Amino acid sequence: MSKLANEPDSAAHKKEAFRLLVKNTLERRLFYIPSFKIYGGVAGLYDYGPWGCAVETNLINLWRQHFVMEEDMFEIRCPCVTPEVVLKASGHVDKFTDLMVKDEVTGDCHRADHLLKNFLNDILAKDAKITAEKKKEILTDLASLDEFTGPELGAKIKAYNIKAPDTGNEVSEPYPFNLMFATTIGPTGLVPGYMRPETAQGIFVNFKDLYYENGNKLPFAAAQIGSAFRNEIAPRQGPMRVREFTLAEIEHFVNPYDKSHPKFKDVAHLEFFLFPRAEQTGLKDHVKTCIGDAVAKGIVDNETLGYFIARTYLFLTGIGINKEQLRFRQHLQNEMAHYAQDCWDAEIECSYGWFECVGLADRSAFDLKAHTSKSGVELVAHEVFDKPKDVEQLTIVPNKKILGKVFRKDQKILSESLESMTEAEALALKAELEEKEKTIYRVCTTGQEFELTKEMVTISQQVVKTHGRNFTPSVIEPSFGVGRIMYCLYEHCFYTRPYTPGEQVSSVFRFPPLIAPIKCTVFPLIQRKILNYKAELISNSLTRVGVSNKMDVTGRSIGKRYARTDEVGIPFAITVDFNEGVTVRERDSKQQIRVPDGEVVDVVRDLANGSRPWAEATSSYQVVLVPDAEAES
Structure with missing residues (x-):
C-alpha cells in the first residue's frame, strides 16, 4: 500500500478492493461480526467470533509478557462504570x-x-x-x-x-x-456516572495504595486491560472506530526531577520511523531515526518516554506489524494537552490510511494533582535526601476572601485549581501578574476563565534546608487500542495465493505462531477408525502440553482442509496416514516434513512457541516433496 495521500485513483480502487477482500474473509470466517446483525446491526458495535477472540487473547497475553512481566508492573482491574466526580476531576465531563x-x-x-x-x-x-x-x-x-x-x-x-x-x-x-455514555448508579438515579472512556483514571485514584504496596518507592508502573466506551459521532471505518473497545494502558510513575530509565541503553540503538512536529509543519515525511539520538537531541523529551516508544516498536513488529508501515508521530504543539510534556502516537498504515493505535504521553503530574484537589486526599510521593539540601519551596496562597467577593460560588473551584498548579505554571502566572497586574486564568478541568489581579493570589519561593521533600509524581502513559492493532495486523498479515493452477485463489493470514488463533490442526488423511484414533491421541497430547489445536475429521480432501486452516492463519498442520510417523506442514512455505510419532508433540510445541524456527526443523527431518496438485487438491 502506498504511503502517500496523493496516490492515483487506480491505487485508491486497489486499496478499496483489498479492504473489501479482507473484510469479507474476516466476517465470513467469524473473526468479527456486526453486533445484533439479525436486527439490522448498530454502527460502531462488533462481536468477536471464535477466531477473533483467540487472536485477541494471544495478543493480550503477549502484551502482558512484553510489558507487565518485563517491567515488573502491578496489574489492576477497575469497574467500567465510573462516578461523575472522578471524571469531573479528570476533565472528561467538561472537555471530552x-x-x-x-x-x-x-x-x-x-x-x-x-x-x-x-x-x-x-x-x-x-x-x-x-x-x-x-x-x-x-x-x-x-x-x-x-x-x-x-x-x-x-x-x-x-x-x-x-x-x-x-x-x-x-x-x-x-x-x-461529549463522547461519554451517561448513566446513573443505584435505584434512585441520584448518583450520576459514566461508562469509562479510558481505564487510566482507575489507576490514578488507586495511586496511594499502589505506592504503599511498592514500598513507598518510585519509579513503578501499574497496568490495566479492559473495556472502554466512547459514543463516536459517526463510526464509518469498520472495526477501526467503534463505541466499545479494549484498552491496555500503563501508567508509569516517575520522579519529575529524574526521568532517566536504567534499561534505556538496551534499546537506544533501535532505528525506526519518527515523525517529529518539525517534519509535519514543514510538510515533510517521517524519517528513520535512532531513538537514542532522538532523546539526546531533545526531540523525544526524556529517556523513560523514549524507552516505552522503543518497547512499543518491538512489541508491534514482534506480533506481525510491518515496520515499513509503522511510525511514531509527535503531537503538534497546539494539539497537546496543556499539561503534557510530550506526546507521540504509534500510527499504523492500513487501507483506511495512517491510524493512531497507541498513544505515548508524558502527562506530567496533572492527573494526580487533579484528583488530590478534588478528593482532598494527597496523592504524593516522598524523596529522602542522602544529606540535607537547600531546596526551593513554592507556595501558592489564593486570597479566598477577595476571590469569594469577586467570583462568589466559583471561588472554591478557582482556589483549588490555583493550588494544584505545577511549578512552571505558577511561576509563569506570577511573572505575568507582576508585568501586567492582571491576566486571564483558565481552569483546565472546566474550561472557565477568570480575570485575576495581583491581590488575588500570592506566589512565592523560598530556600529551606530539608532532609527530604514531598512531590507529585509525573506519569508516562502508553495506551494501546487493542482492536485497532488487531485490525491492522489482519491487513498486514493477509495475502492471497493460487489454490488451483490458473483458477481459484485462496486467502491466507500469515500470523506469527504466537499470535495465531490456534497453533495446529490435526488431520486424518482419510476417514478410517485407526487414523481417527491416532489423530485424537496426538491432539490430546498437544493439548496437555499447552498447544492449542483443532481436529478436522470432515470428508473434505486434504487440500481443501489445508486451505481452510490457512485462511484463518493456523501455522502448522499434522496429517496422519498409514505410514510410520506423521507429516507436519508449514502454512506459508507449504513445506512438509516427516516426523516420528514419538517426537511430533515436542516438535510442534517448539515450533508454536517460537523456540524452534521452521528452517531448523527442515534441516533435522526429511522434507516430503509432494506436488501442489497432489498435496493441495
Whole structure:
C-alpha cells in the first residue's frame, strides 16, 4: 500500500478492493461480526467470533509478557462504570468532546474534522490537474487538522464548500459533542456516572495504595486491560472506530526531577520511523531515526518516554506489524494537552490510511494533582535526601476572601485549581501578574476563565534546608487500542495465493505462531477408525502440553482442509496416514516434513512457541516433496 495521500485513483480502487477482500474473509470466517446483525446491526458495535477472540487473547497475553512481566508492573482491574466526580476531576465531563456538524435537512451527524479530512484526501487522490500551490494548501490543512478550533474548522468547511456526504445538503457550524455514555448508579438515579472512556483514571485514584504496596518507592508502573466506551459521532471505518473497545494502558510513575530509565541503553540503538512536529509543519515525511539520538537531541523529551516508544516498536513488529508501515508521530504543539510534556502516537498504515493505535504521553503530574484537589486526599510521593539540601519551596496562597467577593460560588473551584498548579505554571502566572497586574486564568478541568489581579493570589519561593521533600509524581502513559492493532495486523498479515493452477485463489493470514488463533490442526488423511484414533491421541497430547489445536475429521480432501486452516492463519498442520510417523506442514512455505510419532508433540510445541524456527526443523527431518496438485487438491 502506498504511503502517500496523493496516490492515483487506480491505487485508491486497489486499496478499496483489498479492504473489501479482507473484510469479507474476516466476517465470513467469524473473526468479527456486526453486533445484533439479525436486527439490522448498530454502527460502531462488533462481536468477536471464535477466531477473533483467540487472536485477541494471544495478543493480550503477549502484551502482558512484553510489558507487565518485563517491567515488573502491578496489574489492576477497575469497574467500567465510573462516578461523575472522578471524571469531573479528570476533565472528561467538561472537555471530552469532538466537534460535530449536522446535515441541515436530514439531521444526520458527521464528525467535522473527518468530513474535512476525507474531502481533502479525495481531492489529492482524484484531481490530477491540481496546482502545486493548491496541493501545498491542502497538505498544510491536513497537517493542521488536530489544531483547528471549532470556528476555524467551520471556516475551512465553508471555504472548501463541503456538503453533507450522500445528500449534498448544507451542514451546520461545528459544535462540541461529549463522547461519554451517561448513566446513573443505584435505584434512585441520584448518583450520576459514566461508562469509562479510558481505564487510566482507575489507576490514578488507586495511586496511594499502589505506592504503599511498592514500598513507598518510585519509579513503578501499574497496568490495566479492559473495556472502554466512547459514543463516536459517526463510526464509518469498520472495526477501526467503534463505541466499545479494549484498552491496555500503563501508567508509569516517575520522579519529575529524574526521568532517566536504567534499561534505556538496551534499546537506544533501535532505528525506526519518527515523525517529529518539525517534519509535519514543514510538510515533510517521517524519517528513520535512532531513538537514542532522538532523546539526546531533545526531540523525544526524556529517556523513560523514549524507552516505552522503543518497547512499543518491538512489541508491534514482534506480533506481525510491518515496520515499513509503522511510525511514531509527535503531537503538534497546539494539539497537546496543556499539561503534557510530550506526546507521540504509534500510527499504523492500513487501507483506511495512517491510524493512531497507541498513544505515548508524558502527562506530567496533572492527573494526580487533579484528583488530590478534588478528593482532598494527597496523592504524593516522598524523596529522602542522602544529606540535607537547600531546596526551593513554592507556595501558592489564593486570597479566598477577595476571590469569594469577586467570583462568589466559583471561588472554591478557582482556589483549588490555583493550588494544584505545577511549578512552571505558577511561576509563569506570577511573572505575568507582576508585568501586567492582571491576566486571564483558565481552569483546565472546566474550561472557565477568570480575570485575576495581583491581590488575588500570592506566589512565592523560598530556600529551606530539608532532609527530604514531598512531590507529585509525573506519569508516562502508553495506551494501546487493542482492536485497532488487531485490525491492522489482519491487513498486514493477509495475502492471497493460487489454490488451483490458473483458477481459484485462496486467502491466507500469515500470523506469527504466537499470535495465531490456534497453533495446529490435526488431520486424518482419510476417514478410517485407526487414523481417527491416532489423530485424537496426538491432539490430546498437544493439548496437555499447552498447544492449542483443532481436529478436522470432515470428508473434505486434504487440500481443501489445508486451505481452510490457512485462511484463518493456523501455522502448522499434522496429517496422519498409514505410514510410520506423521507429516507436519508449514502454512506459508507449504513445506512438509516427516516426523516420528514419538517426537511430533515436542516438535510442534517448539515450533508454536517460537523456540524452534521452521528452517531448523527442515534441516533435522526429511522434507516430503509432494506436488501442489497432489498435496493441495
